[in-house]
Amino acid sequence: MDKQAFPHTARRPQSAGRQSPAQSPQKTDDTRDMAVRIRVRNIDFYYGNSRALEKIDMDIYKNRVTAMIGPSGCGKSTFIRLFNRMNDLIPHTRLDGLIELDNRDIYSSGADVVDIRRRVGMVFQKPNPFPKSIFENVAYGLEVNGIRNKKLKEARVVDSLKKAALWEEIKDRIHESALRLSGGQQQRLCIARCLAVDPEVILFDEPCASLDPISTRKIEELLLELKESYTIVIVTHNMQQAARVSDYTAFLYMGKLIEFGETQKLFTVPRNKMTEEYLTGKFG
Amino acid sequence: MNRERLYRWIFTALAFSSLFFLVGITVVLFKEGLPVFREVGLFEFLGGKSWYPTYEPPDFGIRPLILGSLWVTVGALFVCVPLGVGTALYLNELAGPRQRAVLKPIVEVLAGIPSIVYGFFGMVLVAPFIQDLFNIPVGQTAFTGSLLLGVMATPTVASIAEDSLSFVPKSFREASFAVGANRWQTLTRVVIPAAGSGISTAIILGMSRAVGETMTVLMVCGGAAVIPDSFFEPVRPMTATIAAEMGETVMGSAHYHALFAIGLILFLITLVFNVVAEIISRRYRLKLGLGR
Amino acid sequence: MNGTKTVPFPRAGGFPKFHLRNLTQRIGFFFLFLSVMVTVLFLGVLLVFIVARGIQVVNWEFLTQPPREAMTAGGVAPAILGTFYLTLGAILCALPLGVACAIYLVEYTPKSYVVNLIRMSINNLAGVPSVVFGLFGLAIFVKFFNFGVSILSGSLTLAIMVLPSIISASQESLLAVPQSYREASLALGASHWQTIRKVVIPTALPGILTGVILSIGRVAGETAPIIFTAATFYTRMYPSSVFSEVMALPYHIYALMTEGVHADKQAPIAFGCAFILLCLVLCVSAIAIYIRQKQRSKYG
Numbered sequence: 108m109d110k111q112a113f114p115h116t117a118r119r120p121q122s123a124g125r126q127s128p129a130q131s132p133q134k135t136d137d138t139r140d141m142a143v144r145i146r147v148r149n150i151d152f153y154y155g156n157s158r159a160l161e162k163i164d165m166d167i168y169k170n171r172v173t174a175m176i177g178p179s180g181c182g183k184s185t186f187i188r189l190f191n192r193m194n195d196l197i198p199h200t201r202l203d204g205l206i207e208l209d210n211r212d213i214y215s216s217g218a219d220v221v222d223i224r225r226r227v228g229m230v231f232q233k234p235n236p237f238p239k240s241i242f243e244n245v246a247y248g249l250e251v252n253g254i255r256n257k258k259l260k261e262a263r264v265v266d267s268l269k270k271a272a273l274w275e276e277i278k279d280r281i282h283e284s285a286l287r288l289s290g291g292q293q294q295r296l297c298i299a300r301c302l303a304v305d306p307e308v309i310l311f312d313e314p315c316a317s318l319d320p321i322s323t324r325k326i327e328e329l330l331l332e333l334k335e336s337y338t339i340v341i342v343t344h345n346m347q348q349a350a351r352v353s354d355y356t357a358f359l360y361m362g363k364l365i366e367f368g369e370t371q372k373l374f375t376v377p378r379n380k381m382t383e384e385y386l387t388g389k390f391g
Numbered sequence: 392m393n394r395e396r397l398y399r400w401i402f403t404a405l406a407f408s409s410l411f412f413l414v415g416i417t418v419v420l421f422k423e424g425l426p427v428f429r430e431v432g433l434f435e436f437l438g439g440k441s442w443y444p445t446y447e448p449p450d451f452g453i454r455p456l457i458l459g460s461l462w463v464t465v466g467a468l469f470v471c472v473p474l475g476v477g478t479a480l481y482l483n484e485l486a487g488p489r490q491r492a493v494l495k496p497i498v499e500v501l502a503g504i505p506s507i508v509y510g511f512f513g514m515v516l517v518a519p520f521i522q523d524l525f526n527i528p529v530g531q532t533a534f535t536g537s538l539l540l541g542v543m544a545t546p547t548v549a550s551i552a553e554d555s556l557s558f559v560p561k562s563f564r565e566a567s568f569a570v571g572a573n574r575w576q577t578l579t580r581v582v583i584p585a586a587g588s589g590i591s592t593a594i595i596l597g598m599s600r601a602v603g604e605t606m607t608v609l610m611v612c613g614g615a616a617v618i619p620d621s622f623f624e625p626v627r628p629m630t631a632t633i634a635a636e637m638g639e640t641v642m643g644s645a646h647y648h649a650l651f652a653i654g655l656i657l658f659l660i661t662l663v664f665n666v667v668a669e670i671i672s673r674r675y676r677l678k679l680g681l682g683r
Numbered sequence: 684m685n686g687t688k689t690v691p692f693p694r695a696g697g698f699p700k701f702h703l704r705n706l707t708q709r710i711g712f713f714f715l716f717l718s719v720m721v722t723v724l725f726l727g728v729l730l731v732f733i734v735a736r737g738i739q740v741v742n743w744e745f746l747t748q749p750p751r752e753a754m755t756a757g758g759v760a761p762a763i764l765g766t767f768y769l770t771l772g773a774i775l776c777a778l779p780l781g782v783a784c785a786i787y788l789v790e791y792t793p794k795s796y797v798v799n800l801i802r803m804s805i806n807n808l809a810g811v812p813s814v815v816f817g818l819f820g821l822a823i824f825v826k827f828f829n830f831g832v833s834i835l836s837g838s839l840t841l842a843i844m845v846l847p848s849i850i851s852a853s854q855e856s857l858l859a860v861p862q863s864y865r866e867a868s869l870a871l872g873a874s875h876w877q878t879i880r881k882v883v884i885p886t887a888l889p890g891i892l893t894g895v896i897l898s899i900g901r902v903a904g905e906t907a908p909i910i911f912t913a914a915t916f917y918t919r920m921y922p923s924s925v926f927s928e929v930m931a932l933p934y935h936i937y938a939l940m941t942e943g944v945h946a947d948k949q950a951p952i953a954f955g956c957a958f959i960l961l962c963l964v965l966c967v968s969a970i971a972i973y974i975r976q977k978q979r980s981k982y983g
Contacts, residue, residue, distance in 0.1 A: 191569065198488075225571025235562035237581055248570030251580065253704070297566070304570050398876045399791060406787035408780050409850065410804040412843050416811065419822045477718025485715060494719065496972055501726050503897070503964045505904020506813075507933040511957050512729050514940055515950070542725050549722075575708035596810070603812025605907035606937065630814045630907070637818075637911050642826065654818040658811060665810040669803070 142169040144308055144338040145190055150204030152185060152362075154197070159185050163204075163364045165357060167308070172330060172339040174353035174370065176346055178390070182362040183342045184232075187310045190340065191227035192220050208308070225252055228306035232313045234293035236285035236300075241268075241277055244285045244296055248304035263303055271299035272329050291322025298329065309333065311341040315348065327352050346386060350374050358382045416658065424652035427451065430645045436652065442616040442627075444636065444646040451649045455618045457656075459626035462619060463536040463608055467601040470541020472594055475548025479593075482549070483556040484578055502546035510610035513539045518611055527623050531613035534622040539607050544597035551596055555589020555675070556582065588675030592668045599664035603657060605630040629653050730961070737958020740951045746959075749921075756948070759956055761921055765834075765929030768922060769913060770903045772838025773845060778895060780842075781849030782884075788850075789857040790879050809847035813907040816844045820912040835925040837913020844908055845898045852894020856887040889978050893971045900967035904960055906933040932956050 145167035152160035160182045167173050167190075175183040188194045189206055192213065206213055213223050225248070236244050245264040254260055268274040268281070273295040277288070285296055294314060301309055311330070315323040330339060330352045343349050349356050350370060357367040358379075366373060366382045377383045384390055427436065431451045439452015482494055513535060521538075522530030559582050567577040583590070613625020614635065627635075633650050640647040744758050751757035784805075788798060820840030830836045860883050868878040906914075914934035922929045939953040940946075 193565065193568065196565070196568070221571055221573045224568055229565075229569040231562060231565060231569075233562060235560075235566045237563060237566065238585060247567070247580070248572070251567075251570065251572035251576040251704070300566070300570060395875055402783050402787040402791055403793075405780055405783035406793075406801055408784060409808050409846060410801060412846070413804045413808050413811075415823070416808075416815065416819045419819050420815070423818070423822050473714075474718045474722050477715050478722055481715040481719045485712060494723070496968070497723055497726060499972070500965065500968050501722065503900050503968050504729070505901075505906070505933055505960055505964065507904060507906045507936050508729075508733070508957050508960055511936050511940065511953060512733065515954075516728075516732055542722075545722055573704055573708050575711045576704060579711070599810050603810070603814070605812065605814040606933075610937065610940065630812060633814050633818065634907055634910055637821070651818055651822070654815045658815050661810045661812055662807055665807050669806060 141171070143167070144169045144209065145340075146205070146207040146210070148205040148207075150189070150202060150206065152182075152189065152194070152203075153201040155199045158362060160189075160362045165364060165367055167338060167340055168355065169338050170334055170336070171354040172334050172341060172352055173355040173357065174349035175340065175342045175357050175359060176344070176349050176385075177359035177365075178385070179344060181359045183359050184312050186359065187312060187340050187342055188229075190308065190310055191224050191229055193224075193229065195220065225304050226306055227308045227310060228301035228304065229310040229312065230294070230297050230301055230314050232316045234290060234297050234317070236288070236293050236296050238284065238286055240282045241285045241288070241296060242281040245300050245303050248300055252304055264299075267299040267303040268296075270302050270333070271295045272325065272332075273299055289322070291318050291325060294318060294322065294326060295329070298326075302333075306337065308338045308340065311339065313342050313344065315343070315345070323348075346374075358385060360385070420651055420655040420658055423648060424655040425648075427645055427648035427652045430648075436649075440618060442632070444640075444649060449645065451645070453629070453632075453649075453653060453656075455616045456627055456629045456632050456653065458618055459533070459612065459616075460602055460628040460630070460657075462533045462622065462626055463540055463612060463628055464598055464601045466533060466537025466622060467540035467544055468594070468598060470538060471544040471548050471597050471601070474541065475545045475593065475597060476552050476590060478545065478549040479552035479556055479590075480578065480583075482553050484574070484582070498546045498549050501542075502550070506543065506604055506606040507610075509539050509543055510607040513607060513611035525623060529613055529625060531611050531625055532623045533612060533619055533626045536608045536612040536626070536628070537622070539611055540601045540604055543604060543607060544601045547600050548593045548597040551593035552586070552590045555586045555593065555672075558589065559585045586675075588671045592672045592675070595664050595668040595671070599661045599668070602664070603630060603661050605634050609634050629657050633657075733954065733957050733961055736951070736954040737961075740955035741958055745955055750952075759930075759932070759935060759952065759959075762930040762932045762935040762956065763959065764921060765914075765931040766903050766933070768834050768929060769837050769841060769909065769931055770899055772834060772925070773841035773902045774895060774899060776839060776842035777846050777849050777898070781846050782853045782891060784846075784850045785853035785857055786879060786884075788854055790875075790883065805847045805850055808843075809851075811844075813844060813905055816840055817908040817911050819843070820908060825912055831926060832911070832913060832915070832928045833926045834913060834922060834929055837909045837929075837931075838925075840908045840912045841902050841905060844905065845902050848898050848901065849894055852897070853887070853891045856890020856894070857883065859890060860886045889974055893974050893978075896967050896971045896974070900964045903963055904933055906931075906937060909934060910937075932960050936960075 143166045147163055147165040147167075150160060150163050151158060163186065175187060177183050185194065189202065190208070190213075194200050194202075202214060208223065208227065212218065237247065239247070242264055245267050246260055249260050249263060254263075264281075265274065268277070273292060276292060285293065288296060298309075298314075315326055318326065327348065330341065333339060334354075341349075341353065353370045355368065356370040356373045358365045358373070358377075358381075360381060366377060366379045368378075373382065374386060377386060430449075431439070436451055436453060437457070438454055439450060440454055441450040441452050442455055443450040478494075478498065482491055482498075486494060514531070517539060518530030518532075518535050520530070521527075521532065521535050563581050563585055564577055567581045572580070608628045609631040612628060612631060614627045614631060615625040616627040616632070617624075619626050633653055636646070637650055640650065746758060746763065747760050748758035749761050750759065784801070787793065788801060793801075817840065820836055820843075824830045824836035824839050825832055830839075864882050864886060865878055868882045869875075873881065909931055913929060914931045915928040933956075936953045936956045939949040939956070943949050
C-alpha cells in the first residue's frame with residue numbers, strides 16, 4: 108500500500124455519504140441497464156480556499172466514451188484528474204464527496220493509489236514521452252508493475268503499439284528516441300504506453316490540443332476503436348470533437364455540472380438554457 | 392551622445408576583467424612553473440616517486456603528491472555523492488515546504504563555513520576520534536581528509552543537483568504516475584535519469600572543489616609526502632604541499648618553481664573539470680528541450 | 684472509422700499482486716532521510732563543539748587586546764582587525780569591478796559570443812583553487828609590483844578570488860529588474876546611463892548587497908590566498924599602512940595549531956578564533972537570508 112504517498116493532500120475528512128448503490132442522478136431511460144464504471148457523488152474540490160468543483164454527481168458508463176465540455180477554466184481537467192488521483196500531486200487541495208471505481212471508494216484510506224493509477228490510465232494534453240526509446244517508453248509501465256519476463260514484455264509492447272495504430276509507422280525504429288517522433292505520433296505513443304498496463308478506464312485530457320487536424324483525426328478514430336475494450340473519458344474544448352466521438356456528454360461551467368446526458372440528445376435538444384447558449388457559441 | 396559611448400567603453404573594458412585575470416593566472420603559472428623543467432624532466436617530475444625539495448641534490452617527483460590528492464578526492468566522493476545527491480533528492484521529492492525552509496539554509500550555512508574551521512574541527516575532534524576508533528598510530532590520514540572534504544563538498548553537490556532536479560518537467564512525473572509507478576520508481580527510473588547529466592555536473596564540480604581545497608587537507612591529512620599503502624596513512628595532497636612549503640622557499644629557487652608547477656597542474660585539473668561540467672550541463676539542457 | 688473494428692484487446696492483467704516495490708520505496712526513502720540527517724548532524728556537532736569550547740575563551744579582553752607571552756595569552760585583536768582590513772579591501776576592489784561586469788552583461792547586451800566568453804571565464808575563475816590565487820598574488824602583487832607581504836597584496840588577491848561570486852549575484856539581481864522599469868525610464872527621455880544609474884541599480888541593490896554580504900563571509904574565512912601574500916603569525920603591532928603585514932583570524936588558527944611551542948596553551952585561543960569566525964559567517968548568512976526573504980515578500 109502506498110498510503111502515505113502524498114502527504115500534501117488532506118484526505119477527505121469524513122466518509123461522506125457511503126450511500127452506494129446510490130441513486131443515479133439525471134438518469135435517463137436508456138441508461139438504466141448500463142454498467143457504471145465510475146460513480147461520482149456530491150463532490151466538492153478545493154484549491155486552498157477556492158472551490159474549483161461544486162456538488163457534482165455523475166456516472167461514467169462502461170465501454171462508452173464520455174466527453175466533458177465547457178469553457179476553459181470550468182474545472183473539467185481538474186474533474187477528471189480526480190479519477191486517477193492525479194490531483195494528489197498538487198499541494199493544498201481537498202476533496203469532499205465520494206468517487207467510486209467499480210463500486211469501491213478510491214479515496215478511502217485503504218485504497219492503493221498506485222494501483223488505481225494503473226487501472227485508470229491517463230493521456231495528457233501535451234504529449235509527454237520520456238526521453239527514452241519508443242520501446243522503453245511503452246515497456247516502462249510494465250516494468251514498474253512487476254513484469255520481468257522479456258518475451259511477455261515485448262509481446263505486450265508490440266500489441267500496445269498496434270492498438271494505438273502506431274506500429275506500422277515505427278516498427279523499424281522502436282529503439283530510437285521517442286522524442287524524434289512527430290507530435291501526433293508522440294501522442295499515440297503515450298496512448299500505447301497507457302494501454303500497455305491494461306487499464307480499465309482511460310482519461311484523455313484534451314489529447315488533441317497540440318495536434319494538427321490530420322493527427323487529430325487519427326486519434327479520434329482510435330478512440331472509437333478503443334471504446335470496445337475500455338471506458339473512456341475525454342476532456343475537450345472542441346464541441347465538434349465531442350459530438351463526433353462521444354456517447355455521453357457532460358457540460359461543466361464554473362465548476363458545476365450543468366447538464367449530462369446522451370451526446371446526441373444534449374447537442375440537439377439541450378434541456379438547460381446555459382448549455383444551449385454555450386453550444387450555439389453565445390459564450391465561452 | 393559621447394558620454395554614453397564613454398560609459399559603454401568603460402563597462403566593456405571592466406567586463407573583461409575576469410578573462411584578463413584568468414589569462415593572467417595562466418601566464419603567471421606557466422612563467423613561474425616552467426623553469427623547474429630546466430632542473431628536472433617532465434616525466435621525472437610527474438612520475439618521480441620521491442619529493443625531497445630541500446635535500447642536496449633535491450628530488451622533485453610529485454607522484455606521491457598527485458596520488459595524495461587523488462586518494463582524498465576519490466575518498467571524498469564516497470562521502471559527498473551519497474550525502475549531496477541524497478540531500479538534493481530529499482529536498483526535491485520528500486520535504487514539505489516547512490522542512491525545505493529549514494534544510495536549505497542549513498545547507499547554505501554548511502557551504503559558508505570557512506575551510507580553516509573544517510580543518511581545525513578535523514584536527515581537534517575528528518582525527519583523534521579516528522585514531523582511537525581504528526587504533527592507528529596517527530589520526531591524520533587520507534581517510535580523515537576524505538571524510539572532511541566530503542562533507543565540505545556536500546553543499547556544492549546538493550545545491551547544483553537540486554537545481555537540476557527542479558528542472559525536470561512535471562509532465563515526466565505525471566506520465567510515470569499515470570501508468571501506476573510508485574514514487575520511488577518514478578524517482579529512480581524517470582526523474583534521476585532525466586536529471587542525470589545535471590547530477591553528474593554537480594558531482595564533477597564537487598570533485599573540483601575537493602581537489603582544490605587547501606587548508607583542510609593541510610591540517611588533517613598528516614602531510615607525509617610518501618605514496619600511501621592504505622587509506623589510514625598520512626598523505627600530502629598537492630594543495631597542502633604548496634601552502635606548507637611556499638613560506639620556506641627562496642624566491643626564484645628550483646623549489647619555488649616546482650611549487651608553481653604544482654599549482655599549474657592543479658589549475659589545469661580544475662579547468663578540465665569545469666569545462667567538462669559546462670559541456671555536460673549544456674547537453675543536458677538540450678536533451679530536456681530547455682534551449683541553450 | 685468504418686469497418687476497421689478490431690478484436691477487443693484481451694484483458695491481459697497478470698500483474699503480480701504483491702510488490703517488492705513498496706518495500707524498496709521504504710528503504711530508499713529511509714536512505715534519503717538518512718543522508719539529510721547525517722549532513723545536519725555533522726553541522727550540529729561542529730557548531731556545538733566549537734561554540735561550547737570557544738565561548739569559554741572569548742571575553743572583552745580576548746577581543747580587544749593583542750597577544751602576550753609568545754601567543755599563549757592575551758587577545759587576538761590584531762587578527763580581528765587584520766581580517767577586517769583584508770575583507771574591506773577585497774570587497775572595495777571587487778564590488779565596483781563585479782557590478783560593472785554584471786551591468787555590461789545585462790544592460791549593454793553584447794553579442795552572444797562575447798557573453799559566452801565572459802561567462803566561461805567567470806565560471807572557470809570561480810573553479811580555480813584558492814591556493815592558486817595565492818600563488819598568483821605572490822608572483823604578481825608581492826613580487827612583480829613589489830607591494831611585499833601586505834594588506835594591499837592580500838586584499839587584491841582576495842578580490843580576484845571573490846570576483847566571480849559578486850558578478851553572478853549582481854547579474855542575477857539585475858536580470859530580476861522588470862523590463863518595464865527600463866522602458867518607462869527610457870520613454871521619459873532618460874538616457875541609457877541615467878536609466879541604469881537611477882532606475883536599474885537602485886532596484887537591484889538589495890540583491891547585489893545579498894551577494895556582497897555572502898562574499899564577505901567567504902573572504903573573511905579564506906586562508907590559503909593570504910598565507911604568502913598578507914599574513915604573519917605573530918605581531919604585537921597594529922597595521923600602520925596598506926603595506927603592513929597583518930595577522931588574520933583564519934591564518935591565526937592555522938598557525939596556533941601548527942607552530943609555536945605551547946600547544947596546550949595555544950589551542951584554547953584557536954577555539955576562540957574559530958568561534959569568532961563561525962559567528963561572523965553565521966551572522967552574515969542570516970543577514971543575507973533575511974534580506975532575500977524580505978525582498979521576496981516585496982515582489983510576491
